[in-house]
Amino acid sequence: MDLLPDLSAMGIEWATFAMLVMLIGLLLTGMPLAFVTLLVALIFALGWFGPMAVPLITSRIFSFVNSFVFVSVPMFVLMAAILDRSGIARDLFDAMRVVGGRLRGGVAIQTLLVAVILAAMSGIIGGEVVLLGLLALPQMLRLGYDRRLAIGVCCAGGALGTMVPPSIVLIIYGLTASVSIGDLFTAAFIPGLMLASFYVAYVLIRAYLDPSIAPIPEQGEIPTAEKLRLLKGLILPIMVVIFVLGSIYGGIASVTEASAIGVIGVTLSTVIRGEFSLTLLMGAARQTLATVGMIVWIGIGASALVGVFNLMGGIQFVSGLITGISDNPTIVVLFMMAILFVLGMFLDWVGIALLTMPIFVPIIREMGLDPVWFGVVFAMNMQVSFLSPPFGPAAFYLKSVTPPDISLGEIFRSLLPFICLQILALAILIAFPAIAGG
Numbered sequence: 001m002d003l004l005p006d007l008s009a010m011g012i013e014w015a016t017f018a019m020l021v022m023l024i025g026l027l028l029t030g031m032p033l034a035f036v037t038l039l040v041a042l043i044f045a046l047g048w049f050g051p052m053a054v055p056l057i058t059s060r061i062f063s064f065v066n067s068f069v070f071v072s073v074p075m076f077v078l079m080a081a082i083l084d085r086s087g088i089a090r091d092l093f094d095a096m097r098v099v100g101g102r103l104r105g106g107v108a109i110q111t112l113l114v115a116v117i118l119a120a121m122s123g124i125i126g127g128e129v130v131l132l133g134l135l136a137l138p139q140m141l142r143l144g145y146d147r148r149l150a151i152g153v154c155c156a157g158g159a160l161g162t163m164v165p166p167s168i169v170l171i172i173y174g175l176t177a178s179v180s181i182g183d184l185f186t187a188a189f190i191p192g193l194m195l196a197s198f199y200v201a202y203v204l205i206r207a208y209l210d211p212s213i214a215p216i217p218e219q220g221e222i223p224t225a226e227k228l229r230l231l232k233g234l235i236l237p238i239m240v241v242i243f244v245l246g247s248i249y250g251g252i253a254s255v256t257e258a259s260a261i262g263v264i265g266v267t268l269s270t271v272i273r274g275e276f277s278l279t280l281l282m283g284a285a286r287q288t289l290a291t292v293g294m295i296v297w298i299g300i301g302a303s304a305l306v307g308v309f310n311l312m313g314g315i316q317f318v319s320g321l322i323t324g325i326s327d328n329p330t331i332v333v334l335f336m337m338a339i340l341f342v343l344g345m346f347l348d349w350v351g352i353a354l355l356t357m358p359i360f361v362p363i364i365r366e367m368g369l370d371p372v373w374f375g376v377v378f379a380m381n382m383q384v385s386f387l388s389p390p391f392g393p394a395a396f397y398l399k400s401v402t403p404p405d406i407s408l409g410e411i412f413r414s415l416l417p418f419i420c421l422q423i424l425a426l427a428i429l430i431a432f433p434a435i436a437g438g
Contacts, residue, residue, distance in 0.1 A: 012312060012313050012314055012317045013317065015044070015048070015312060015314070016309075016314055016317060016318065019040060019044060019309070019314075022040050022043070023036060023037070023040055026039065026040070027346075032297075033298055033301065033347065033348060033351045034294075034297035034298045034300065034301040034302075035297075035301065036301070037298075037301030037302050037304065037305040037351070037355070038300065038301040038304055038305075040305055041057060041301070041304035041305040041307070041308045042054075042057070042304075044308050044309075044312065045057055045308045045311075048308070048311075048312055049311065053308070053311070056307065056308075056311065057304045057307055057308060060303050060304060060306075060307030061300050061303050061304055061307075063303075064175075064299050064300065064303040065296065065299070065300065067175050068256060069171065069174065069175060069181060069254075069255060069256055070175060071256050071259070072166075072171055072181075072255050072256040072258075072259035073168060073171055073172070073292060073295060074288055074292045075256070075259030075260055075262065075263050076122060076124065076166055076168060076171075076259050076262065077124060077168070077287075077288045077291045077292055078263050078284060078285070078288040079121065079122050079259070079262045079263050079266050080121075080122030080124035080127045080128075081127070081283070081284035081285075081287040081288050081291075082263070082266045082267060082270060082280065082281075082284045083118070083121060083122055083127065083266055084127040084130070084131065084284075084287075085275075085280045085283055085284055086266070086269065086270045086273065086275050086280070087273065087275060088233075088236060088237055088266075088269055088270075088273070089114070089118060089131045089135065090135060091232075091233030092114050092117060092118070092233055092234065092237050093110070093111070093114050093135045093136065094230055094233055095230045095231055095232075095233035095234045096110035096111075096113050096114055097110065097230060103216075104204075104207040104208060104211060104214055104215075104216055105203045105204055105206070105207030105208075105214040106216070107136065107139055107140050107143060107145065107214075108140060108145065108149065108150070108153045108203045108207075108214060109200055109203055109204070110136075111132055111135075111136040111140070111153050111154065111157055112153060112157045112196055112199050112200055112203070114132070114135075114136070114157075115128060115132060115157030115158055115160050115196070116157075116160060116164060116192075116193070116196050117237050117238070117241060118131065118161070118237075119160040119161040119163075119164035119167075119192070120164050120165065120166075120241045120244075120245060121237060121240055121241055121244070121262070121266070122161065122166075122262075124161055124168060124291075125158055125159050125160075125161040125162060125386060125393070125394060125397075126393070126397050128157075128158040128159075128160075128161050129154065129155060129158030129159065129394050129397040129398050130158075130397050130398075130400065130401055131158070132153075132154040132157055132158045133154050133158075133397070133398045133400075133401040133402060134401050136150075136153070136154055137150055137151070137154050137398075137401075137402065140153070141403075143215055144215045145213065145214055145215070146206075146212075146213035146214065147406070147410070147414070148410070148413065148414035149203070149206060149213055149214065149414075151398065151402075151406065151410070151411055151414035151415075152414040152415055152417060152418045153199070153203065154398055155387060155394045155395060155397075155398050155411065155414070155415055155418070156199055156387060156394075156415065156418035156421075156422075157196075157199065158394060158397070158398070159383055159386040159387060159394045160192065160195065160196055160383075162349075162379055162382050162383045162386060163188055163191060163192035163195055163376075163379055163380060163383060164188070164189075164192040164193075164196075165184075165185035165186075165188055165189060165192070165245060165248070166185060166244060166245070166248070166255065166258070166259065166262070167185075167188065167192075167379060168295075169349055169353070169378075169379045169382050170184040170185060170188055170375060170376075170379055171255065172295070172299075172349075172350060172353050172354070173353055173357060173375045173378055173379065174375065176353055176354055176357040176358065176361070177357050177361040177371050177374075177375060178361075179371045179372055179375060180372070181255045182248055182249075182254070182255060183372045184372055184375045184376065185245070185248060185249075185255070186249065187372050187373065187375070187376050187436040188375075188376045188379060188436065190435055190436070191376055191380060191425065191429055191435055191436050194425060194428075194435065195380070195383070195421070195422065195425045198421045198424065198425060199418065199421060202417065202418075202421060236269040236272065236273070237269075239265065240262060240265040240266055240269065243261050243262070243265050244258050244259075244261055244262040244265065245258075247261055267281075294350075295350050298348065298350045298351050298354065299350065299354055301351075302350075302351055302354030302355050303354060305355065306354065306355060306358045306359075310358070315358065315359050315362075318359050319359060319362065319363050322335060322336065322359075322360075322363055323363060323366075323367075329367040329368070329369055330430065332363065332367065333364075333369070333374075333377070333430060334430070336356075336360050336363075337377070337381055337426065337430070339356070340352060340356065340378065340381045340382075340385075341381060341384060341385070341388075343356070343385075344381065344382060344384060344385025344386075344388060345385065345388055345389070345390065345391060346391060348393075349382045349385060349386075352382070352385070353378070353382075357378070360374070361374065369433075370433065372436070373429075373433050373436045376429065376436040377426065377429050377430060377436070380422065380425055380426045380429055381426060383422045383425075383426075384419055384422045384423060384426070387415045387418060387419050387422070388415075388419055389412045392412065392415070394415075395408060395411045395412055395415065396408070398411055399411060
């Protein structure tokens with residue numbers, strides 16, 4: 001232990017700077033975020049307080065993983081994993097042909113409607129982007145849609161799982177900020193639909209200003225019997241959404257219980273459709289373990305780092321810096337959004353939430369603002385981070401299933417109008433907090 005110098009001698013200002021440099025330096029080596037945060041937490045705990053601080057780190061980690069609501073995360077991930085492996089999304093997309101019909105830009109709008117329903121079923125963005133990339137993108141390209149519009153719709157639509165309940169982003173925020181996840185879901189519902197409606201309006205405006213970018217498919221009237229067959233594909237997904245969200249909003253079940261209802265609902269749907277198998281279940285379970293394992297490890301590392309930083313007096317120091325910018329709460333919130341936006345270009349949203357919210361949420365409460373509203377604003381900001389270069393995960397998810405001639409650069413260029421729409425929605429939420437119940 002004597003190998004480490006007495007870091008407390010440098011003062012909290014320089015310690016904060018040293019911690020930041022160490023974090024960035026280790027992340028640039030390619031080391032996973034979870035291990036970087038754990039290592040930095042251990043170095044500063046031993047260097048600042050000595051060996052006696054280690055039990056404090058473990059108690060902080062235990063309080064994070066011991067939360068009952070955290071059980072809902074693997075449940076919703078499992079629900080999404082089963083959904084990915086079933087044909088439910090394909091039938092849902094086919095059923096939406098009835099809605100799209102002869103409308104100009106209809107397939108793009110149909111894709112966005114499917115994205116909203118998938119988001120309301122699972123709340124995971126990776127699977128949704130891949131599903132839309134496999135189902136909708138080839139069809140739009142075949143029909144002669146503008147490539148950039150088609151790419152943007154699939155990516156932006158797939159990322160709606162961040163905003164539309166039951167969003168995993170909102171669950172993690174609720175755990176970190178100690179606010180009701182049910183309240184967050186209720187507050188996020190209208191902003192999520194607002195963002196989806198912005199996308200639909202953008203597609204319609206572009207399609208009617210320049211009809212060549214979204215041709216109307218040359219097809220005859222769909223027979224009534226075919227319409228009824230297609231609409232049957234809507235029944236199971238809509239029932240799952242009603243049972244999951246209805247049980248939460250109706251006060252029948254907690255978020256954790258509703259997540260279990262969702263898993264049962266999606267599993268029963270695969271049984272009814274004749275798709276259920278042990279292979280499907282095992283594949284979904286493995287995907288769930290990998291995703292949740294990543295979330296838990298990042299949570300453990302971030303909890304340890306924030307705990308040590310708090311004991312050092314760092315949170316009070318950073319809070320003083322942020323609140324010292326202005327007496328106007330809106331300017332403080334905009335500064336926080338700028339920090340989150342920059343972090344979103346380089347870090348995973350789980351790490352961002354767990355590293356920044358213990359600092360930001362107390363400031364929000366102190367300024368008399370609603371932490372539930374701030375959670376919705378945070379989720380909207382993370383929407384931007386999912387699409388923004390250089391590391392927007394939605395672009396990489398889509399690239400994994402696109403034809404080879406579609407480059408990553410083209411995907412990012414296609415996303416620029418949708419990023420602008422997300423920033424517009426974020427600005428509206430900040431200017432009019434009542435939209436999210438703030």
